[in-house]
Amino acid sequence: MTQPAAPESAPHVELTIGPVAHGGHFVSRHEGRVVFVRHGLPGERVRARLTEHDDGARFWRADVVDVLDASSDRQDHVWDQADALVAARASIHVAGGAEFGHIRLDAQRRLKAEVFAEHLERGAGIDAAALGFAGVEAVAREDELGRFWRTRMAFAVDAGGRLSMHPHRSDELVAVTSMPLASREIQRLSPWDVDFSGFARVEIAAPAGGDEALVLLVPVEGQNDAAGVRRAARAVMAQLPLSASVAVLTQSGGSAADGRGALQRISGRTWLSESVELASGDTHDYRVTGEGFWQIHRAAPATLTEAVLGIVAPEPGQAVADLYAGAGLFTLPLAERVGAGGRVLSIEGAPGTSKDARRNLHEYRQALIAQGRVERTLRDQLQRLSGGRGTRELDAVVLDPPRAGAGKRAVELIAAAKPAKIAYVSCDPASFARDTADLRRRGYELVAARVFDLYPNTHHLETVGHFARVRP
Numbered sequence: 001m002t003q004p005a006a007p008e009s010a011p012h013v014e015l016t017i018g019p020v021a022h023g024g025h026f027v028s029r030h031e032g033r034v035v036f037v038r039h040g041l042p043g044e045r046v047r048a049r050l051t052e053h054d055d056g057a058r059f060w061r062a063d064v065v066d067v068l069d070a071s072s073d074r075q076d077h078v079w080d081q082a083d084a085l086v087a088a089r090a091s092i093h094v095a096g097g098a099e100f101g102h103i104r105l106d107a108q109r110r111l112k113a114e115v116f117a118e119h120l121e122r123g124a125g126i127d128a129a130a131l132g133f134a135g136v137e138a139v140a141r142e143d144e145l146g147r148f149w150r151t152r153m154a155f156a157v158d159a160g161g162r163l164s165m166h167p168h169r170s171d172e173l174v175a176v177t178s179m180p181l182a183s184r185e186i187q188r189l190s191p192w193d194v195d196f197s198g199f200a201r202v203e204i205a206a207p208a209g210g211d212e213a214l215v216l217l218v219p220v221e222g223q224n225d226a227a228g229v230r231r232a233a234r235a236v237m238a239q240l241p242l243s244a245s246v247a248v249l250t251q252s253g254g255s256a257a258d259g260r261g262a263l264q265r266i267s268g269r270t271w272l273s274e275s276v277e278l279a280s281g282d283t284h285d286y287r288v289t290g291e292g293f294w295q296i297h298r299a300a301p302a303t304l305t306e307a308v309l310g311i312v313a314p315e316p317g318q319a320v321a322d323l324y325a326g327a328g329l330f331t332l333p334l335a336e337r338v339g340a341g342g343r344v345l346s347i348e349g350a351p352g353t354s355k356d357a358r359r360n361l362h363e364y365r366q367a368l369i370a371q372g373r374v375e376r377t378l379r380d381q382l383q384r385l386s387g388g389r390g391t392r393e394l395d396a397v398v399l400d401p402p403r404a405g406a407g408k409r410a411v412e413l414i415a416a417a418k419p420a421k422i423a424y425v426s427c428d429p430a431s432f433a434r435d436t437a438d439l440r441r442r443g444y445e446l447v448a449a450r451v452f453d454l455y456p457n458t459h460h461l462e463t464v465g466h467f468a469r470v471r472p
């Protein structure tokens with residue numbers, strides 16, 4: 001490994017690690033000041049390097065470099081490149097993306113449950129235990145060390161053409177020589193052995209069902225020689241040990257899915273074929289464009305669809321909305337269940353991804369696919385659904401917003417449609433708690449919440465909240 005040396009000159013302190021905080025940090029104190037520490041565990045006594053320590057700052061940040069008194073929840077890190085102790089000994093940077101890999105999987109889930117409960121209490125005034133919240137759930141067919149789940153990976157490329165990642169809060173690049181969280185399909189492509197010279201970013205997606213992977217190459221900025229880019233892309237293709245689709249994404253910021261970038265086929269297809277098999281035996285097939293949104297964990301599409309359908313329990317003839325709908329993961333099974341006499345309003349903001357939804361739902365006349373921002377288009381679409389007779393009320397709403405959550409305006413519009421049930425899928429406990437507080441003010445109560453471990457060995461968690469309308 002030839003990463004640049006980590007700044008050994010930074011001051012070191014001895015700390016006792018306190019409770020977990022959101023973002024992969026643990027709270028500690030040094031001479032009265034709060035220090036957010038990474039790579040530790042509650043109760044541990046550690047030596048840590050201060051990574052941010054301005055005199056006037058309210059809090060400092062630190063990385064553990066040595067463990068003096070270890071927690072029984074500590075294990076050998078699942079990925080040596082993300083192991084802070086190894087990195088400190090070798091004076092190299094630690095790769096980001098597996099910041100909980102030094103923690104046993106069951107303990108990771110306990111910590112994530114604490115983070116969820118604390119946010120719910122602080123942000124929405126709800127006691128998770130009173131809600132019947134029983135902890136973070138593992139998903140089907142999990143590897144015992146929480147590896148091989150990522151069907152999508154995004155990498156930077158360093159000056160030598162090697163796949164790289166940024167360390168936490170850093171512009172440096174760490175060349176990646178392995179990545180145990182990547183799915184076995186991605187491992188088989190062995191992208192860390194490929195020379196990606198000429199490209200600034202590489203995205204690899206490999207459908208969980210074993211269909212051909214897609215390697216998306218983003219040229220370095222200012223590269224205007226189209227023939228040269230194609231040559232470089234073919235050189236990448238020639239190094240891949242297996243057949244894969246290869247495409248070039250030319251863009252000026254944003255992604256192909258937002259309509260600003262253009263995908264150019266080098267070999268195979270510029271899209272992926274995803275198949276989701278539910279416990280009921282129903283299988284749904286989807287097409288997802290190169291950089292379009294799809295859930296990352298191989299088990300996420302089925303896990304989340306089942307959780308959502310369990311809440312909505314759609315019946316023939318009902319009217320439901322799927323907001324922040326992506327390529328229509330939930331829209332499709334909802335459309336099947338409400339049947340030809342029902343309605344599913346599906347709203348997605350990114351043009352490329354919305355086009356996917358349109359294709360994926362083209363056989364379902366009951367699905368109304370709308371492209372636009374929920375906060376701007378929901379009311380118009382409900383008016384359209386009512387056929388000019390005011391605003392159509394809904395039986396249920398599913399929403400799955402990005403990390404920032406839905407926000408005040410979207411919550412207001414959702415509540416105005418008076419759905420009896422809401423299924424809220426969230427990847428951020430803070431915005432989920434904030435929106436929960438808003439929904440409560442608008443006549444909804446959170447009646448149950450499930451949290452799934454869809455991001456093992458990282459601090460991330462996925463919540464599915466079930467809200468019921470309690471006030472007219």
Ligand SMILES: C[S@@+](CC[C@H](N)C(=O)[O-])C[C@H]1O[C@@H](n2cnc3c(N)ncnc32)[C@H](O)[C@@H]1O
Pocket residue numbers: 293294295323324325326327328329330347348349350353372373374375400401402
């Ligand atoms: C977490 S993804 C969920 C997609 C889908 N439910 C799934 O599971 O595959 C969130 C989606 O919301 C879209 N999005 C982000 N902000 C939006 C907005 N304000 N209005 C509509 N869609 C938005 C993104 O493009 C993305 O496809």
